[in-house]
Amino acid sequence: MPDRAPQPVDRQLPTDEARDLISLVRDIAQREIAPKAAEEEDAGHFPREVFTLLSESGLLGLPYDSEYGGGDQPYEVYLQVLEELAAARLTVGLGVSVHSLACHALANYGTKEQQVEHLPDMLGGGLLGAYCLSEPASGSDAASLRTKAVRDGDDWVLTGTKAWITHGGVADFCTVLARTGGEGARGITAFLVPGDSDGLSAAVPEKKMGMKGSPTAQVHFDGVWIPDGRRIGEEGQGFAIALSALDSGRLGIAACAVGVAQAALDEAVAYATGREQFGRPIADFQGLRFMLADMATRIEAGRSLYLTAARLRDAGRPFARQAAMAKLFCTDNAMQVTIDAVQVLGGYGYTADFPVERYMREAKVLQIVEGTNQIQRMVIARHLAGPESR
Numbered sequence: 001m002p003d004r005a006p007q008p009v010d011r012q013l014p015t016d017e018a019r020d021l022i023s024l025v026r027d028i029a030q031r032e033i034a035p036k037a038a039e040e041e042d043a044g045h046f047p048r049e050v051f052t053l054l055s056e057s058g059l060l061g062l063p064y065d066s067e068y069g070g071g072d073q074p075y076e077v078y079l080q081v082l083e084e085l086a087a088a089r090l091t092v093g094l095g096v097s098v099h100s101l102a103c104h105a106l107a108n109y110g111t112k113e114q115q116v117e118h119l120p121d122m123l124g125g126g127l128l129g130a131y132c133l134s135e136p137a138s139g140s141d142a143a144s145l146r147t148k149a150v151r152d153g154d155d156w157v158l159t160g161t162k163a164w165i166t167h168g169g170v171a172d173f174c175t176v177l178a179r180t181g182g183e184g185a186r187g188i189t190a191f192l193v194p195g196d197s198d199g200l201s202a203a204v205p206e207k208k209m210g211m212k213g214s215p216t217a218q219v220h221f222d223g224v225w226i227p228d229g230r231r232i233g234e235e236g237q238g239f240a241i242a243l244s245a246l247d248s249g250r251l252g253i254a255a256c257a258v259g260v261a262q263a264a265l266d267e268a269v270a271y272a273t274g275r276e277q278f279g280r281p282i283a284d285f286q287g288l289r290f291m292l293a294d295m296a297t298r299i300e301a302g303r304s305l306y307l308t309a310a311r312l313r314d315a316g317r318p319f320a321r322q323a324a325m326a327k328l329f330c331t332d333n334a335m336q337v338t339i340d341a342v343q344v345l346g347g348y349g350y351t352a353d354f355p356v357e358r359y360m361r362e363a364k365v366l367q368i369v370e371g372t373n374q375i376q377r378m379v380i381a382r383h384l385a386g387p388e389s390r
């Protein structure tokens with residue numbers, strides 16, 4: 001039996017425009033992203049040039065309003081673009097998702113004046129964003145954040161440290177959640193902070209298990225002056241804005257997880273149909289056939305779940321519960337599928353000669369970011385049983 005070359009995913013897309021978009025993304029992924037992924041991930045190289053190309057191709061603002069340079073695409077299309085990008089290289093797919101997350105606050109809660117001034121550069125002008133919520137002492141309990149913004153006339157002065165910031169040190173703008181009032185969720189306000197502000201600096205990036213090409217760093221705010229015109233939404237509205245961004249962002253993580261899992265399955269099928277043991281391709285053995293069938297079924301189920309949530313969002317209906325379910329299910333699946341892919345390749349799967357060990361390391365982080373999977377279960381349970389009694 002010859003190696004089976006992976007077939008492109010047969011996608012349900014609503015328009016011819018969306019089909020053309022997916023073709024464009026596949027072309028960029030195959031020509032510009034996938035060929036360099038292994039080497040650049042190994043070297044920890046951040047592919048800024050790829051993000052510039054994506055911006056020039058109209059792919060950095062897809063789910064946003066074309067009036068401000070966005071692509072006017074529904075979430076069901078945008079997420080399938082992310083899936084294709086993540087299958088080629090997670091650093092790129094997740095990077096686009098985080099950039100979208102960073103644009104969410106201004107695009108949905110900014111004033112018309114702020115949107116006209118800033119959004120075109122953010123959505124299609126080559127800028128790259130970061131989303132600054134987490135801190136060294138506040139991760140899952142994000143509402144306990146301590147970074148402060150203190151009023152000084154018409155300005156604000158930001159002081160504190162954000163942790164784990166994707167694009168920390170390379171971002172052109174940061175959406176920052178800071179404390180302007182008392183303790184808890186109601187004392188938090190959102191700001192749009194230029195990446196080159198005086199007093200803003202990034203630490204040396206974290207040495208991570210995977211996604212080594214994606215810089216993740218602490219970002220320090222040491223008396224950063226921000227005019228009140230860069231406050232997004234009302235004072236005290238920041239945490240609600242942050243959570244609303246995360247509902248959509250979680251769908252991005254789910255789509256990235258399906259992309260990584262699909263890439264791992266494609267590699268496992270190609271290997272299993274080419275590798276022979278006992279005089280037959282190993283794909284002949286039921287033990288492996290069933291494993292491949294389970295992997296494919298998990299991926300298809302995950303894709304259906306994130307698309308269901310996306311279509312609810314596109315229809316203007318509540319989707320937070322389904323988004324949490326999609327993030328939980330797709331990322332847990334990506335972990336399982338990538339572990340299984342390593343198993344299908346046997347000893348070779350454990351080496352850097354094949355990409356499946358990288359996929360396995362990459363899948364792990366998706367169970368942690370934008371609310372760990374324990375937090376997703378809490379969100380889903382709250383929709384079922386109401387808030388915890390204490």
Ligand SMILES: Cc1cc2nc3c(=O)[nH]c(=O)nc-3n(C[C@H](O)[C@H](O)[C@H](O)COP(=O)(O)OP(=O)(O)OC[C@H]3O[C@@H](n4cnc5c(N)ncnc54)[C@H](O)[C@@H]3O)c2cc1C
Nearest residue numbers: 131132133134139140164165166216368369370371372374
């Ligand atoms: C590569 C990477 C990129 C990231 N990018 C960004 C970014 O761009 N912007 C940003 O703001 N943040 C970012 N993060 C931070 C990420 O969102 C946090 O790591 C995550 O929210 C968890 O916070 P923590 O690491 O502090 O873990 P903790 O909150 O300390 O949790 C530790 C463990 O306890 C569990 N736990 C905590 N509370 C509960 C509970 N109530 N019930 C059950 N279990 C619980 C958690 O699930 C976890 O298993 C990134 C993280 C990584 C690793």
